[in-house]
Amino acid sequence: MKVKTREGIRDFRTVWMEGDIVKLINQPLIPHRFEVFECKNHQETARAIKTMVVRGAPAIGATGAYGLAQAVLQFTGDFSAFPDFLNRAEQTLKGTRPTAYDLFYATDRVKAQVLKARSLEEARETAKKASQDYADKSAEQCRKIGEFGRDLIKDGMGVLTHCNAGALACVDYGTALAPIRFAHQQGKDFTVFADETRPRCQGARLTAWELAQEGIRHFVIADNAAGHFMQKGEIDIVIVGADRIISSGLTANKIGTYGKAVLAKENGIPFYVAAPSSTFDFKSEEIPIEERDGDEVSHMFGLRENGETGKVRITPKESPVKNPAFDTTPARLITAFITEKGIFKPGEINQLAEKD
Numbered sequence: 001m002k003v004k005t006r007e008g009i010r011d012f013r014t015v016w017m018e019g020d021i022v023k024l025i026n027q028p029l030i031p032h033r034f035e036v037f038e039c040k041n042h043q044e045t046a047r048a049i050k051t052m053v054v055r056g057a058p059a060i061g062a063t064g065a066y067g068l069a070q071a072v073l074q075f076t077g078d079f080s081a082f083p084d085f086l087n088r089a090e091q092t093l094k095g096t097r098p099t100a101y102d103l104f105y106a107t108d109r110v111k112a113q114v115l116k117a118r119s120l121e122e123a124r125e126t127a128k129k130a131s132q133d134y135a136d137k138s139a140e141q142c143r144k145i146g147e148f149g150r151d152l153i154k155d156g157m158g159v160l161t162h163c164n165a166g167a168l169a170c171v172d173y174g175t176a177l178a179p180i181r182f183a184h185q186q187g188k189d190f191t192v193f194a195d196e197t198r199p200r201c202q203g204a205r206l207t208a209w210e211l212a213q214e215g216i217r218h219f220v221i222a223d224n225a226a227g228h229f230m231q232k233g234e235i236d237i238v239i240v241g242a243d244r245i246i247s248s249g250l251t252a253n254k255i256g257t258y259g260k261a262v263l264a265k266e267n268g269i270p271f272y273v274a275a276p277s278s279t280f281d282f283k284s285e286e287i288p289i290e291e292r293d294g295d296e297v298s299h300m301f302g303l304r305e306n307g308e309t310g311k312v313r314i315t316p317k318e319s320p321v322k323n324p325a326f327d328t329t330p331a332r333l334i335t336a337f338i339t340e341k342g343i344f345k346p347g348e349i350n351q352l353a354e355k356d
Contacts, residue, residue, distance in 0.1 A: 001167035003034060004213060013139070013172050014059045017066045017131065020073040024054045024063065027168055031209040032303045042071035042089050049103070050096040052200070056169020057243045057279050058142065061102025062135040064093045068110045069131035072123050079120045086111060098288045099252055099326050101244040101281045106134055135171050141276035141340035142173035149179025149239070149274060149338040150186060157190040157236040160226060160264075163197045163254035164206035165241025165274065175241040175274040177210060179338065184216050192218040193235060195226060197254060199296040199323065223256055230267040238264045239338070242275040244287050247353075249331025249346035252287045255324055261333035273329075274338040282353045287328055294321030 003012050015024050022045045026037040037053050039045040045067035048054055054063050071089035075082060090107050097103055113130040117123035153159060163169075165176035173181065180192060192211055197203035204220050211218040221229065229235050238260055244252045251257075251273050264271040281287075298315040315321070331346035341352060 001172055001210070002213060005034065013135070014056075014168055015054060015063045015066060015135070015171060017069065017128075020070055022048075022063065022066045022070055024048055025168065026053055027055060027206060028052065028301070029309070030168070031205055031212075032309055039067070039070070041074060042067045043092060045070060046092045046096050049093070055202070056164065057100040057102040057241070058138050058170040058175065058276060059168070060097055060100045061106035061278060062131075062138050062171045064103045065106040065110045065131040065134040067093045068107050068114075069127035072114055072127035075120065075123075079123075082120065082123065083115065086114065097290060099243050099290045102138075102276075102278045104281075105278045109134060138170065138276065138278065139172040141278070142167075142170045142175060142178050144340035145175055145274050145276065145338055146173055146178030146182035148340075148343055149272070150182035150188075152237060152239075152270075152272065152338075152343075153179055153183040153188060153190055154236075155189045158193055158229070158234045159190055160193045160195065160229075160235045160238045160260065161207055162195045162203060162238075162240045162257050162260050164202040164210070165239075166207055166210040168206050168210060169241060174210075175276070175338075176239040177207065178274065179239060180211075180216065181214060184214060190217070191234075192216060193226070193229060194218055194220050195223050195256065195260070196220055197256060198223055201300075202254070226260055227263045227267075230263055230269060235267075235269060238269060238271045239274055240272070242273050242279050243326055244284075245273070245275060245280045245337070245349070246284050246287060247280075247282045247350060248285075249334060249337075249349060250287065251329045251331075251334065252289070252326045253329065255327050258327040258329045258333075261329045265333050270335040271333060272335055272338055276340050277352045280349065280352050282350070287326075289327070290325040292323045292325045294323050297321045297323050 022039040024037045026035045110130045166174035194207045195203040299311040301311040
């Protein structure tokens with residue numbers, strides 16, 4: 001991802017590792033400030049996931065992989081105690097965000113390779129390589145999603161997105177934004193409508209920031225304006241990301257996605273979900289939905305007129321809040337899934353498990 005900094009335009013990944021330090025783009029500060037957040041141990045990495053310094057299923061997965069490697073690198077006990085330590089570190093990381101399947105997929109992958117090691121030194125080398133390989137593969141998957149999805153976007157189209165499924169939600173490129181990036185690079189003329197995505201406003205803050213960095217024409221719209229623009233014929237395609245997809249095609253994504261899928265169906269607009277195979281959970285029949293702190297709804301965070309950032313209350317103190325972070329969209333509302341292995345209709349996604 002190209003970022004405009006004081007030193008000029010630089011390439012950044014959302015998450016990377018230097019030595020035994022996990023480094024992250026600090027997403028709650030965007031778009032008002034760009035900073036790199038450092039996690040010195042796996043507990044800090046877990047806290048960064050939970051507090052959404054990093055968010056987005058593929059990015060969370062890669063961060064979890066690095067976090068587990070970080071734990072291995074920092075273990076100093078007797079090797080006989082190492083498996084129990086690794087299990088505890090894994091559970092610390094997995095306990096942060098229950099809905100995003102990539103986190104479970106990634107930590108399982110790294111752990112399985114590390115447990116084959118016959119010494120602590122071998123475990124450390126394996127952990128470093130396995131976590132880096134995972135992050136590199138995740139970035140490559142998103143690149144391929146962009147290549148497969150770009151042909152869906154035509155000149156003159158209006159493209160609706162929800163939440164942030166760009167490079168910030170991944171190691172690089174993005175999922176829903178990858179086809180948009182690649183179509184823009186082809187010189188196609190189109191417009192992106194970015195839902196603000198309450199309550200954390202990842203569309204208004206993060207997606208809009210990414211599109212501005214790339215010079216892609218876009219508008220930020222209120223969440224409840226999407227139906228209006230669909231009725232007016234200004235939106236021709238919807239592309240969203242996903243946090244977990246089960247074998248029935250039921251898809252969990254940021255709260256508000258289901259409503260956009262219903263609106264798209266009503267208006268005859270194709271609705272695509274872009275996700276790597278690591279987001280597909282073929283073992284589960286249900287999707288756990290994370291309930292987050294009510295402060296996310298009762299308060300708004302932003303840049304004050306004095307140039308300082310902070311949050312302000314917008315609801316009465318006496319009013320209770322319910323804040324599910326995700327909702328689920330049934331397969332019947334989804335046109336197809338854009339993956340690194342091709343584009344699949346809901347009834348075809350089990351082929352992804354067979355190809356893995």
